[in-house]
Amino acid sequence: MPTHPETDDQPPLLPSWRAWYWLVLGALTAEIGFFVYLTRLFA
Structure with a gap:
């Protein structure tokens, strides 16, 4: 598969x-x- 610069920009x-x-x-x-939600939930 040849690689061309114009196609492989x-x-x-x-x-x-x-x-x-x-x-x-x-x-x-x-x-x-x-973790912020958990700490606020169990705080």
């Missing part, structure tokens, strides 16, 4: 890296929000 690593970045960021935000 985005490397396959960049979208997956952004996807993993937003997935980890969303998971951390959800975890922090969940």
Whole structure:
């Protein structure tokens, strides 16, 4: 499969890296929000 610069304007690593970045960021935000909710619930 030949790779052409005009067709491969985005490397396959960049979208997956952004996807993993937003997935980890969303998971951390959800975890922090969940623990804040638990501490307020049992406080």
